[in-house]
Amino acid sequence: MSQRKALITGITGQDGSYLLELLLAKGYQVHGVVRRVALEDPEHRMSRILPHLDEVQLHSASLESYPSLHHVVARVQPDECYHLAAQSYVGYSFDDEFSTFNTNINGTHYLLGVLKHVAPHCRFYFAGTSEMFGMAEAAPQSETTRFHPRSSYGISKVCGFDLTRNYREAYGMHASSGILFNHESPRRGYEFVTRKITSGIARILAGAATELRLGNLEAKRDWGHAREYVEAMWLMLQQPEADDYVVATGESHSVREFVELAFAHAGLDWNAYVRESSELYRPAEVNSLLGDASKARARLGWQPGTTFEQLVREMVEADCHALGVAAPEASRAAGA
Amino acid sequence: MSRRALITGITGQDGSYLAELLLSKGYAVHGLVQRVELEDPTRRLSRIGRIRDRVHLHEGDLTSFPRVCEAMGEVQPQECYHLAAQSFVSYSFDDEYSTLNTNVNGTHYALAAMKALAPACRFFFAASSEMFGKAEEAPQSETTRFHPRSSYGISKACGFELTRNYREAYGLHASSGILFNHESPRRGYEFVTRKITSGIARILAGQSTELRLGNLEAKRDWGHAREYVEAMWLMLQQPEADDYVIATGENHSVREFVELAFEHAGLEWQKHVRTSTELLRPAEENVLLGDASKARAKLGWRPKTRFPELVNEMVEADCGALGAAVGQTATVD
Numbered sequence: 001m002s003q004r005k006a007l008i009t010g011i012t013g014q015d016g017s018y019l020l021e022l023l024l025a026k027g028y029q030v031h032g033v034v035r036r037v038a039l040e041d042p043e044h045r046m047s048r049i050l051p052h053l054d055e056v057q058l059h060s061a062s063l064e065s066y067p068s069l070h071h072v073v074a075r076v077q078p079d080e081c082y083h084l085a086a087q088s089y090v091g092y093s094f095d096d097e098f099s100t101f102n103t104n105i106n107g108t109h110y111l112l113g114v115l116k117h118v119a120p121h122c123r124f125y126f127a128g129t130s131e132m133f134g135m136a137e138a139a140p141q142s143e144t145t146r147f148h149p150r151s152s153y154g155i156s157k158v159c160g161f162d163l164t165r166n167y168r169e170a171y172g173m174h175a176s177s178g179i180l181f182n183h184e185s186p187r188r189g190y191e192f193v194t195r196k197i198t199s200g201i202a203r204i205l206a207g208a209a210t211e212l213r214l215g216n217l218e219a220k221r222d223w224g225h226a227r228e229y230v231e232a233m234w235l236m237l238q239q240p241e242a243d244d245y246v247v248a249t250g251e252s253h254s255v256r257e258f259v260e261l262a263f264a265h266a267g268l269d270w271n272a273y274v275r276e277s278s279e280l281y282r283p284a285e286v287n288s289l290l291g292d293a294s295k296a297r298a299r300l301g302w303q304p305g306t307t308f309e310q311l312v313r314e315m316v317e318a319d320c321h322a323l324g325v326a327a328p329e330a331s332r333a334a335g336a
Numbered sequence: 337m338s339r340r341a342l343i344t345g346i347t348g349q350d351g352s353y354l355a356e357l358l359l360s361k362g363y364a365v366h367g368l369v370q371r372v373e374l375e376d377p378t379r380r381l382s383r384i385g386r387i388r389d390r391v392h393l394h395e396g397d398l399t400s401f402p403r404v405c406e407a408m409g410e411v412q413p414q415e416c417y418h419l420a421a422q423s424f425v426s427y428s429f430d431d432e433y434s435t436l437n438t439n440v441n442g443t444h445y446a447l448a449a450m451k452a453l454a455p456a457c458r459f460f461f462a463a464s465s466e467m468f469g470k471a472e473e474a475p476q477s478e479t480t481r482f483h484p485r486s487s488y489g490i491s492k493a494c495g496f497e498l499t500r501n502y503r504e505a506y507g508l509h510a511s512s513g514i515l516f517n518h519e520s521p522r523r524g525y526e527f528v529t530r531k532i533t534s535g536i537a538r539i540l541a542g543q544s545t546e547l548r549l550g551n552l553e554a555k556r557d558w559g560h561a562r563e564y565v566e567a568m569w570l571m572l573q574q575p576e577a578d579d580y581v582i583a584t585g586e587n588h589s590v591r592e593f594v595e596l597a598f599e600h601a602g603l604e605w606q607k608h609v610r611t612s613t614e615l616l617r618p619a620e621e622n623v624l625l626g627d628a629s630k631a632r633a634k635l636g637w638r639p640k641t642r643f644p645e646l647v648n649e650m651v652e653a654d655c656g657a658l659g660a661a662v663g664q665t666a667t668v669d
Contacts (some may be wrong), residue, residue, distance in 0.1 A: 094505075098401075101444065109436065135504075146481045147497075150504065155497040159440070162482075162490040167485075169470075169485065170429075170618035284505035 007078035007122075009033040009063065009111065010085030011056070014187040015127070017048035019082055019230040024055055026234075031057045032074045033069070033085065048187050063107030066114070073111075074118045080237050082125045083111050086156075089191050090131060094283055096180035104156035105163075112167045112175065121174060123237040126164040127246065128177040129157045130222065130289045140292040143179065143244055150284040165244070174242040181222040181248035181291040183229040184311060186318030187334040193255055194223065194315060202319035203267045204273055205327070212273050215280030217256040220288040224249045225306035225314075248291020251306045261312045266320070266327050342413035342457075344368045344398060345420030346391065349522040350462070351628040352383035353434055354417055354565040355391055361569075365391045366411045368398070368420065368501040380665050383522050388463065398442035401449070408449040416448045417460045419646040421491075424526050425466060428488035430543040439491035440498075440660055447502045447510065448584050455508065463498040463512040464492045465557065465583070465624045478514065478579055485619040500579065509577040516557040518564040519646060521653030528557065528590055533661035536601045540660035550615030552591040557583045557626045560641035560649075570635040583626020584639040596647045601655065601662050 007024050010016045011032030023030050031334075038045035039060055042053070049056065059076070061068035063085055073081075086104045087093065093100040108126060115122050131154035133141045149155045161177050168175040188195040193214065200212040224247075230249045263270035296302045320327040345351040346367030358365050359586050365387075374395055382387060391539070394410065396403040398420055408416075422428065423438045428435040443461060450457050465487035468476045484490045496512050499617035503510040523530040528549065535547040567582045598605035633636045641649075655662045 149497055150501065155494060155501060158497060159490060159494045162484055162493060166485065166490060166619065284501060
């Protein structure tokens with residue numbers, strides 16, 4: 001049996017790096033799309049996949065360029081394509097809606113178009129998101145909940161979801177969307193609130209900072225571990241029929257809870273360090289997301305393993321370790 | 337000083353009726369038109385030929401953000417009706433990329449330009465029942481989930497979300513009309529209703545013998561465009577922006593349209609109509625049927641023209657245009 005080939009866009013990101021490891025472990029020949037600027041600065045831009053550089057084949061291309069994607073896909077002829085690359089930070093999508101749209105909508109559209117053209121039997125995964133639900137019209141949110149995106153990021157992902165579904169329905173492609181709720185890890189980008197908190201704690205412990213400025217502490221999210229979520233992606237592409245699935249833990253916690261747990265684990269009193277800044281509020285907030293992943297559980301046999309507390313602890317410890325500081329045993333700080 | 341309105345897509349069916357409506361209400365009417373249209377006015381500006389000297393046309397390409405900004409800044413409209421789009425579903429299968437570029441970026445640029453240069457302007461976005469697509473319930477209302485089946489439908493869903501986001505995030509008076517199919521003698525020839533009625537005229541005039549159609553069983557909720565643009569204006573007069581379905585609440589199949597139209601022309605449709613699988617779409621909608629009760633309650637809007645009258649008006653207009661006579665009873669050739 002010949003080796004299965006997978007192509008990952010966004011391979012240098014959190015999800016891409018975990019997926020790379022998963023697929024290598026399963027014996028895939030793994031290819032990744034990487035921008036030229038990242039290839040030229042591997043220590044920084046490819047840091048998450050440095051340990052595996054000699055096991056993966058990287059191809060230079062840009063999501064905004066149809067010809068470059070066509071070139072890569074035609075050359076690789078993948079059996080599976082995981083389209084994870086995007087401008088994925090909601091906050092930034094308010095600062096620059098146009099690039100967000102260009103990258104996320106065109107990138108998805110071009111990839112689908114290219115696959116239909118030169119590799120129509122390739123199985124395609126699109127990275128949908130709970131941000132499509134946005135100002136959610138029901139709780140918990142499932143595959144049938146109406147979308148109400150609150151940012152250009154969310155809107156661009158709705159468009160990608162619709163395109164993926166259309167290529168499945170109109171052209172019979174095996175094209176699926178994972179509607180993934182927030183998923184974190186020690187590899188999360190620093191701009192995302194979880195990593196911002198845990199890396200902020202490490203800097204405080206290292207004496208490099210005295211303050212952590214956050215936005216809306218009352219925002220609630222359904223947070224899981226990215227390593228488990230990429231397994232769900234793989235499972236979707238092994239199904240005989242393509243379909244869309246919510247991937248989530250079914251538990252919701254506020255940013256405040258994350259802050260409290262994280263600081264407590266570091267032996268710090270969060271009230272002494274955290275400043276809430278209305279400048280960091282979004283023009284349109286998403287107050288609460290909670291996912292119902294029963295379809296993924298039933299059809300894919302997928303379920304989350306890491307608890308919220310374990311996730312917080314793992315991220316605090318990893319960031320502290322990176323800065324060479326110790327995270328004291330979890331304990332309530334005096335006076336909290 | 338008269339209220340200023342800017343219409344994108346002013347040369348289209350809806351744009352031309354809307355321009356006439358706003359002129360009758362004393363507006364200063366401005367339109368955005370492409371260079372190629374200004375260079376071929378007899379054809380490309382034909383729907384606004386009679387009002388050409390009463391409207392102010394601004395040349396510009398919707399997909400050029402700088403130009404859209406300039407136009408918005410020049411006009412400083414109090415109302416902006418964004419009707420321009422690549423609006424033929426079939427073509428959106430042939431060229432998804434241009435469809436998305438024009439429809440998504442065009443809407444995005446108009447909203448962003450308005451926010452930057454005329455934030456008090458009231459905005460209308462031409463959303464579509466095609467967003468419902470493979471409709472998940474019938475009839476479809478403002479709360480029905482979207483399931484677009486073409487890049488046209490997808491692009492309109494995206495524009496709807498953008499419009500709503502600008503309303504919610506920035507407080508702009510930005511509304512979407514979720515308009516179900518609306519026809520008239522000014523409808524583009526590529527759309528099935530006009531294709532049928534103009535095809536009948538050509539048959540009567542002896543210019544052709546056959547009319548090739550796609551899926552005769554497709555059902556749509558068809559109204560008259562002249563009435564639907566009134567709903568657009570009503571939406572922008574409301575103190576709060578909101579989204580509204582505009583529809584008749586009745587649906588009919590293409591087959592019914594064909595039967596009524598040919599009968600009105602005194603022809604037997606089976607002798608002339610051929611269905612061609614080539615004209616089937618890669619993904620069809622099933623049944624589009626609109627619930628416009630919100631528009632009725634909040635805007636006081638209701639449709640007036642019934643389906644048979646719409647069909648007859650279009651048949652007679654096309655026959656009149658070719659100088660062909662319309663019979664009342666079917667004849668056997």
